[in-house]
Amino acid sequence: MAVTTSDFQADILKAIAQETRLNILELLRDGERCVCEIFPAIGQEQSNVSRHLNMMQKAGILTRRKDGLKIFYAVKHAEVLAIVDLATAILKRETGDRHDLLRTG
Amino acid sequence: MAVTTSDFQADILKAIAQETRLNILELLRDGERCVCEIFPAIGQEQSNVSRHLNMMQKAGILTRRKDGLKIFYAVKHAEVLAIVDLATAILKRETGDRHDLLRTG
DNA sequence: ATACTGTATGCGCAAGCAATCATAAAGGAG
DNA sequence: CTCCTTTATGATTGCTTGCGCATACAGTAT
Numbered sequence: 001m002a003v004t005t006s007d008f009q010a011d012i013l014k015a016i017a018q019e020t021r022l023n024i025l026e027l028l029r030d031g032e033r034c035v036c037e038i039f040p041a042i043g044q045e046q047s048n049v050s051r052h053l054n055m056m057q058k059a060g061i062l063t064r065r066k067d068g069l070k071i072f073y074a075v076k077h078a079e080v081l082a083i084v085d086l087a088t089a090i091l092k093r094e095t096g097d098r099h100d101l102l103r104t105g
Numbered sequence: 106m107a108v109t110t111s112d113f114q115a116d117i118l119k120a121i122a123q124e125t126r127l128n129i130l131e132l133l134r135d136g137e138r139c140v141c142e143i144f145p146a147i148g149q150e151q152s153n154v155s156r157h158l159n160m161m162q163k164a165g166i167l168t169r170r171k172d173g174l175k176i177f178y179a180v181k182h183a184e185v186l187a188i189v190d191l192a193t194a195i196l197k198r199e200t201g202d203r204h205d206l207l208r209t210g
Numbered sequence: 211a212t213a214c215t216g217t218a219t220g221c222g223c224a225a226g227c228a229a230t231c232a233t234a235a236a237g238g239a240g
Numbered sequence: 241c242t243c244c245t246t247t248a249t250g251a252t253t254g255c256t257t258g259c260g261c262a263t264a265c266a267g268t269a270t
Contacts, residue, residue: 004124004128005193006127007124008200009127009189009192009193009196010122010123010124010127012192012199013121013127013188014119014122014123016118016122017118017119017121017122018119018227018228019111019112020228020229022114022115023109023111026111034246034247035246036245036246036247044229045229045230046247046248047229047230047231047247047248047249048228048229048230050247050248050249051228051229051248051249052228053247054248054249060195061195068237068238068246069236069238069245069246070245070246071246071247071248077194077195077199079191079192079194079195080195082191083118083188083191083192086184086187086188086191087114087117087118087184087188088110088114089184090117090166090182090185091110091113091114091117093182094117094165094182095113123257123258125258125259139216140216140217140218141215141216141217149259150259150260151217151218152217152218152219152259152260152262153258153259153260155216155217155218155219156218156219156258156259157258158217159217159218159219173216173268174215174216174217174266174267175215175267176218211270212269212270213268213270214267214268214269214270215266215267215268216265216266216267216268217264217265217266218263219262219264220262220263220264221260221261221262221263222259222260222261223258223259223260224258224259225256225257225258226255226256226257226258227254227255227256228253228254228255228256229252229254229255230251230253231250231251231252232249232250232251233248233249233250233251234247234248234250235246235247235248235249236245236247236248237244237245237246237247238243238244238245238246239242239243239245240242240243240244
């Protein structure tokens with residue numbers, strides 16, 4: 001099967017397009033955090049958060065830094081948060097538009 | 106289960122983060138297209154393309170216009186294409202960085 | 211009415227994904 | 241060394257997704 005550019009684009013976007021990962025990214029907006037800080041903050045299992053962080057790092061959108069026992073993750077590209085913000089903008093406009101959906105169908 | 110904002114953000118982003126849908130969006134960059142134009146252009150089944158278009162429209166990122174038999178779809182929010190472009194930018198920078206991965210591991 | 215074109219949808223399948231529990235691995239402290 | 245903390249991973253389960261095939265539906269034309 002041929003591998004196109006949109007394939008890799010999809011990988012980047014898929015690494016962002018998930019609720020738990022969006023919550024993590026929102027936390028990382030303020031700077032790097034270790035797993036032990038993140039998983040209580042978002043109310044998820046440690047293993048689950050670890051997997052998501054690993055996944056995003058492998059996808060190339062997070063950096064990883066070791067400090068003793070702890071491992072700190074941070075957002076690697078500003079574009080990632082820009083994408084999140086654009087999604088928020090679309091969402092805002094959409095939920096605004098949706099008032100007439102009650103009438104239009 | 107509690108429904109948060111990141112839930113809806115994820116829905117928007119998921120509607121974009123897929124290879125076939127990215128190919129469709131790339132086509133729609135030049136303006137509205139009907140299903141009959143899209144599916145041969147991207148080499149996918151008509152039914153498959155129809156589903157993806159429907160999905161994106163329901164997600165709120167495409168508009169739908171009927172003209173006789175044909176149904177024309179178009180990108181609804183400029184932010185959608187902006188997101189695609191940001192993903193491309195990340196991808197470019199990443200694949201640039203990846204030269205040292207051959208050495209570093 | 212029939213025939214044709216364009217689009218949507220039901221069904222099934224295979225693959226992927228997210229979450230949990232339990233456990234392993236890595237590093238620090240006593 | 242042992243004990244504890246932090247992170248990663250194997251196994252499992254249930255859910256979702258993307259696709260293809262066949263078929264239904266909608267609109268046009270004759």
